[in-house]
Amino acid sequence: MSDMSAKPNLSAGVQTAGGIGTAPASHTEHxxxxxxxxxxxxEQHWLWKYVFSQDHKVIGKQFxxxxxxxAIIGGTLSSLFRLQLGWPEGxxxxxxxxxxxxxxxxxxxxxxxxxxVTMHGTIMVFFVLTAGLSGTFSNFLIPLQVGARDMxxxxxxxxxxxxFFLSSIIMFMSLFLETGPAASGWTIYPPLSALPQAIPxxxxxxxxxxxxxAFFIVSQLLGGVNYVTTVINLxxxxxxxxxLPLTIWxxxxxAILGILSFPVLFSAVLLLVFDRSFGTSFFLSDxxxxxxxxxxxxxxxxxxxxxxxxxxxxxxxxxxxxAMGMVSEVLAxxxxxxxxxxxxxxxxxxxxxxxxxxVWAHHMFVTGMNPFLGSxxxxxxxxxxxxxxxKVFNWLATLWRGxxxxxxxxxxxxxxxxxxxxxxLTGIILGNATLDIQMHNTYxxxxxxxxVMGSAAFFGLFAGVYHWFPKMFGRMMDExxxxxxxxxxxxxxxLVFLPMHYVGIAGFPRRYYxxxxxxxxxxxxxxxxxxxxxxxxxxxxxxxxxxNFFYSIWRGRRAxxxxxxxxxxxxxxxxxxxxxxxxxxxxAVYRWPYxxxxxGAEADFIxxxxxxxxxxxxxxxxxxxxxx
Amino acid sequence: MSTLVIIAVLVLLLVVxxxxxxxxxxxxxxxxxxxxxxxxxxxxxxxxxxxxLVGGGSWFAYSFVxxxxxxxxxxxxxxxxxxxxxxWTTMAVIGVAFAITQTLLxxxxxxxQYKEGRRAYFFSxxxxxxxxxxxxxxxxxxxxxxxxxxxxxRITGPAPxxxxxxxxxxxxxxxxxxxxxxxxxxxxxxxxxxDASNDFGIDLNDQASQDDFTTTEIHxxxxxxxxxxxxxxxxxxxxxxxxxxVQMYAVPGMPTRFWFTPTTSTDEMRAKLGNPKFxxxxxxxxxxxxxxxxxxATVIVDEPDDYQNWxxxxxxxxxxxxxxxxxxxxxxxxxxxxxxxxxxGKETTPAPLANASF
Numbered sequence: 001m002s003d004m005s006a007k008p009n010l011s012a013g014v015q016t017a018g019g020i021g022t023a024p025a026s027h028t029e030h031x032x033x034x035x036x037x038x039x040x041x042x043e044q045h046w047l048w049k050y051v052f053s054q055d056h057k058v059i060g061k062q063f064x065x066x067x068x069x070x071a072i073i074g075g076t077l078s079s080l081f082r083l084q085l086g087w088p089e090g091x092x093x094x095x096x097x098x099x100x101x102x103x104x105x106x107x108x109x110x111x112x113x114x115x116x117v118t119m120h121g122t123i124m125v126f127f128v129l130t131a132g133l134s135g136t137f138s139n140f141l142i143p144l145q146v147g148a149r150d151m152x153x154x155x156x157x158x159x160x161x162x163x164f165f166l167s168s169i170i171m172f173m174s175l176f177l178e179t180g181p182a183a184s185g186w187t188i189y190p191p192l193s194a195l196p197q198a199i200p201x202x203x204x205x206x207x208x209x210x211x212x213x214a215f216f217i218v219s220q221l222l223g224g225v226n227y228v229t230t231v232i233n234l235x236x237x238x239x240x241x242x243x244l245p246l247t248i249w250x251x252x253x254x255a256i257l258g259i260l261s262f263p264v265l266f267s268a269v270l271l272l273v274f275d276r277s278f279g280t281s282f283f284l285s286d287x288x289x290x291x292x293x294x295x296x297x298x299x300x301x302x303x304x305x306x307x308x309x310x311x312x313x314x315x316x317x318x319x320x321x322x323a324m325g326m327v328s329e330v331l332a333x334x335x336x337x338x339x340x341x342x343x344x345x346x347x348x349x350x351x352x353x354x355x356x357x358x359v360w361a362h363h364m365f366v367t368g369m370n371p372f373l374g375s376x377x378x379x380x381x382x383x384x385x386x387x388x389x390x391k392v393f394n395w396l397a398t399l400w401r402g403x404x405x406x407x408x409x410x411x412x413x414x415x416x417x418x419x420x421x422x423x424x425l426t427g428i429i430l431g432n433a434t435l436d437i438q439m440h441n442t443y444x445x446x447x448x449x450x451x452v453m454g455s456a457a458f459f460g461l462f463a464g465v466y467h468w469f470p471k472m473f474g475r476m477m478d479e480x481x482x483x484x485x486x487x488x489x490x491x492x493x494x495l496v497f498l499p500m501h502y503v504g505i506a507g508f509p510r511r512y513y514x515x516x517x518x519x520x521x522x523x524x525x526x527x528x529x530x531x532x533x534x535x536x537x538x539x540x541x542x543x544x545x546x547x548n549f550f551y552s553i554w555r556g557r558r559a560x561x562x563x564x565x566x567x568x569x570x571x572x573x574x575x576x577x578x579x580x581x582x583x584x585x586x587x588a589v590y591r592w593p594y595x596x597x598x599x600g601a602e603a604d605f606i607x608x609x610x611x612x613x614x615x616x617x618x619x620x621x622x623x624x625x626x627x628x
Numbered sequence: 629m630s631t632l633v634i635i636a637v638l639v640l641l642l643v644v645x646x647x648x649x650x651x652x653x654x655x656x657x658x659x660x661x662x663x664x665x666x667x668x669x670x671x672x673x674x675x676x677x678x679x680x681l682v683g684g685g686s687w688f689a690y691s692f693v694x695x696x697x698x699x700x701x702x703x704x705x706x707x708x709x710x711x712x713x714x715x716w717t718t719m720a721v722i723g724v725a726f727a728i729t730q731t732l733l734x735x736x737x738x739x740x741q742y743k744e745g746r747r748a749y750f751f752s753x754x755x756x757x758x759x760x761x762x763x764x765x766x767x768x769x770x771x772x773x774x775x776x777x778x779x780x781x782r783i784t785g786p787a788p789x790x791x792x793x794x795x796x797x798x799x800x801x802x803x804x805x806x807x808x809x810x811x812x813x814x815x816x817x818x819x820x821x822x823d824a825s826n827d828f829g830i831d832l833n834d835q836a837s838q839d840d841f842t843t844t845e846i847h848x849x850x851x852x853x854x855x856x857x858x859x860x861x862x863x864x865x866x867x868x869x870x871x872x873x874v875q876m877y878a879v880p881g882m883p884t885r886f887w888f889t890p891t892t893s894t895d896e897m898r899a900k901l902g903n904p905k906f907x908x909x910x911x912x913x914x915x916x917x918x919x920x921x922x923x924x925a926t927v928i929v930d931e932p933d934d935y936q937n938w939x940x941x942x943x944x945x946x947x948x949x950x951x952x953x954x955x956x957x958x959x960x961x962x963x964x965x966x967x968x969x970x971x972x973g974k975e976t977t978p979a980p981l982a983n984a985s986f
Contacts, residue, residue: 111918185915191880192863192916198800199917285881288822288829289800289862301864301879335740338752366866367877368884371784375777382769382776389765390758392729397757399736401749405666406673406741414677414737421729425722428769432776434783435715438873441866441913480652483673490680498688505699507870509913512921518909520870523698597748604747 052162054154055579059161060140061472064465066168067132068546073172074123075539081116084108086532088514102180110513114183115201117511119175121186122209124454126216127171129319131164133461134258137322138227138251140468144570145245147236147589149580152229156222163219167212174208182209185511187312190283190304194275197290206276210269217262217269224262227255236569238589243608245568245593246339249346250325253353257314257321260357265311268304275299302367309360316453317356320420321349323460324391327413329593330463331395333566334410335402336604338594341394348387348394355384365433366440374433381431388424392417403597403604407564408482409467415490416459422494423452426501441511444504447497455493462489462545469549470563474576475556481548485541492538499527567593567607591623666742674741681734701870702901704892704908704929707783708873714775721768787887791855794846797828798858798865798878801919803910804828805846809839809944819861825952829861832946832956841942846910846927848890849935855887868913869927871897877914890929897929 050058080099083092091106092099102112139157143150151157174181183201184193188209196203231244231252244252274280275296283304284296332339339345361369361377395417404410426448429435439445462485469477508521515521515528562571570577572587587609595606600618612619612627619627703709740748795814797804804827808814815830815837822829830837848854858867860878867886868875876886898906912923930938946953 110921114915114917114920189864189914195863198863286819287862287880288819293820293822297881300882302882335748337748338750340751341753341758343753344758366875367864368879368882371780374784375780378776378780379773382773383766385769386762386766390762393761394758396729396732396736397751399733399740401751402736402740403743403746403748404674404737404741406670411673414733417733418730421726421733425726428722428772429715429718432714432718432772434711434776434779435718437783437875438711438715438870440875441868478649478653479669480656481649483669487676487680491684494684494688499691499695502692502695502699507701507868507911509868509911509921511915514921517922517924518911519905519907520701520909521911527695594752597750599750 052158054150054158056139056143056151056154056157057472057577057579057581059157060136060138062161063131063135063139063164064472066165067128067136067461068549070123070127070132070168071542072546073175074120074128075542077116077120077123079536079539080108081113081120082532082535084113084513085515086529088516108513111183111199111201112180113513114185114199114511115180115205118183118185118188118201119171119181122171122182125186125315125319126213127168129453129457129461130220130315131216133457133464134251134254134318134322135161135164135223136461137247137326137464137468138223138255140472141247141570142227142230142251143234144471144573144577144581145248145568146231146234147239147569147586148230148234149582149586151226152234153226157226160219160222160226163215163222167215167219170208170212170215174205174212177204177208179203179205181205187305187308188272189308190272190275190301191287191289194272194284195287195289197292210273210276213269214266217266220258220262224255224258227251228259231255236586236589239608242343243589243592245325246328246342246345246349247322247325247568249349250321250328253349254318254321257318257353257356261311261314261318264307268307268311271307272304302364302369305364305367306361309363310357312363313360314356316449317352319457320453320460321352323416323457323463324349324420326460326464326467327416328395328398329568330409330413330467331398331417332594332596333467333564334405334407334413335399336405336596337398337402338592338596339394340397340400341390342592342594344390345394348390351387352384355380355387359384359431362431362433362436365436371433378431378433382428385424385428385431388420392421392424407466408477408479408486409463411483411486411490412459412463412466415486416456416463418490419451419456419459419493422498423448423450423456427452438507439504441509442504443500443508443510446510447500447504450500451493451497455497459489462486465549467564468570469552469556470559470575471570471573471577473553473556474559475552475554476559476563477552477556478548481544485544485548488541488544489538492534492541495534496531496538499531503527503531562607565603565605567595567605569608572607572609590626670742674738677734677737681731685730702892702897703871703873704890704897705872705874706889706891707779708871708888709891710779711873714779717775718772721772783888787855787885788853791853791887792849793855793857794848795857795859796846796867796878796925798860798862798867798912798916798923799827800862800917801912801923803846803867803912803923803925805843805925806830806945807841807843807939807942808836809841809942811836811839814857815840822861825949828945830945832949832953833960838946839944840946841944843942844925846925847935847938848927848929849932850890850893850896850929852932853887853889855885858884858886863916864914865912865916865923866914868911869908870911871908872927875913893929893931895931 053059092103092108093106096103102109179200181201182188182193182205183199192198193202193206231248271282275282275284281296281299283301284294284299287294287296328339328345359377359381361373362381365374426444430439430445430448466477466482503524506520506524508515508524515524559575561575569587569589573581574583589608590611591606591608593608597604598606598618601615606615606618612623616627703712793808793812793814795806797806806814806828813836816834817829818831819829821831828842830840856867856876858876858878860880862880865878866875867878872888872890874886874888876884878884894908898904908927908929910925910927912920916923
């Protein structure tokens, strides 16, 4: 369809996007403009249409495809270190053509092993599950679901992607450094991350990590400010906050979390750069390394942990909340039932968002922090189980007496709920300071967060892609392949992470290159082989998705405007909406998005843009008043 | 050659997969299910949900029982037993929640699968239910918080006055161990004094450091509180002893501590486990570089008498390094300004060994 501006129109496009929020009149104006553009379609240069586009939908797809690229890299890294963990005595000679000097005599270099886990964590948390998940769907869905022509600032939105792209390039290049990429864990705790003498990865690799992360934070903030502004200002007529789909509530709160917490990571990154390059002592003190006493005194490594986790903990909610929102939407649509407890769902999202800012130090119970703080943070942390529980119960109640259509998106949503329960519950163990003494930094932690925020967020991502693919590309993904992908992944994830808890309870530390040196940990040789096999198997199952995704973009079955019979506004657009989203006027909104299977209604869904006056037979008493 | 064969087989598999996929699409177009909204696959998936619940649940139960024996490191400290009880109690609580919610999820998925002509029940909210499932978890959490908080305060509270003091210093990539000697006072250390002959950076001009001794193995007496004073001289490390349920970071520039009471001697544990080679292990549990995974120390829990004997037989660091002592004396006489003193050394004065209740 149409895009709004060829090269000469670029600045005009900015103005138009900026003008959207100010006057309703400009909606129609812009709509006609977009309509008019259809005829000039051929004059558009591909560079402005697909690359430096200001269309939120194109930007969303850019985030998605970059995210898929990163997920393949991140998954490959995990397969490499799982090979090492499963078969620590085995030879990796056959990987020499790929890894070169990182294989010495058939053995993986232990420092490179640390680089692998570091980059796996960094890539998955930031580049895939923050940018790839929230970046994709916040961009794609916010304007479509609130009824806006585009983001508040299309230009800033474009910048947000290109800062992410720049950050990606730098991070990707760091993989090929002579001294290896950053290798001090994705949490980059100093002094290890500050001192190249301590580990070679803390040289150029760490510098590039920090620079890349600085750009990443800029990208997040540009995106976040845009999302918040769009949701507040650009909602269509009738779209009050209490009529927003839960997806939008989730994206909105996620953006607020990002805006408030990423700057703190930025400050930590900045101070660490100072310590590394300009001789300051924010995080360094009393260090003797490589035969030399360093001059730094008075710094505190624990300070860094506070700064890091002040982002780091909200970050896990930044990862999971968009998934929660999309899953709520998909569950309601495919159960053909209203989401149960819409207001409770919003309330629990707000509760989780608020609490997420005051639980960060549960990552630090045994790092030498004052034990009194430990008590406080244990209290606040365990409370977060309550709103999380409310969400789970509401999802279950949504399924109850539904009429469930198992689309692939629906299956991934059910999978999400299952994984969120399994992973969330073990958080009750880890949030307890007493039990964390034993569990801290063991595979129990690894299993916990891979289920609750890693796999669950991935399932939310898959649910989102399968569900909104028709709106993104105008075609359907293949359902049969989707089912195979779901069942292999679902089984795979459980086969990997449930046994990992056993290893963790026994106390096996994370980030260990090998467990062979300790009698206590060696007893799990078989289990480690099993986990590694399952992990590599589950990783390869993802290529089914990748094939399905790219195949369906060009060869998939053609979609209709509203293939899932869904209520939200994006399904009122043309099959492939052009820039500006609606060819005519933006539809007004009259009702909440969850009028599914309403008694008295003919169809089992009533879209948001249908006024009550047209649904006399199904109106509830108070709705009838609105109709009259 | 074998690589070529493997690649050829993979390519062949991909081709077969592609053909099957194509065939599947063509046949579904032919049968009409290609454009049908809800077909057979819906009920197949619903059944699979149930199969997953039963099959997956059974596998989980089986593998859990199978591995249960291995996953509990034998406990050898007083607070470790409390923690163990709390851990498995909490596991039971979350196990119940796990079983209920997962069962409901998959059973609902199966039971409420799409049926032609049926309508979903329009049920949008019920405040009473919301309140119930907010309050019940809140009460459960409150009791868990209370139990956790009580244990946490006890474990992290001040060490008993008569604790045996051991200083552990983490460095890339091993643990240094120092005991206060007969005076029960750890001498002052300073990281600027560290060199090849003085790993700890002990200030040998300090009177309290004269009888300090260093070892490679950590010896502690059974049934007696032990206070670990923990330091690091380069990057973060963590003292982690799964058997004692002890973990604390070693932080450069900030001494940390952890105290516990061992309940079982190494010999007793060897007899109990029927493993004559068993040793209590201390692992580094905060990534610290290349050999992080091999940064290990051995802890020996002795009977109190054996411990006394072992303690008495140790030679002080000063007596083993006369040259070093001489060079410190020389520096002091020459009037070199004394290096800045780390306060920690003098902070705690353990009660004399005679008072210790062995």
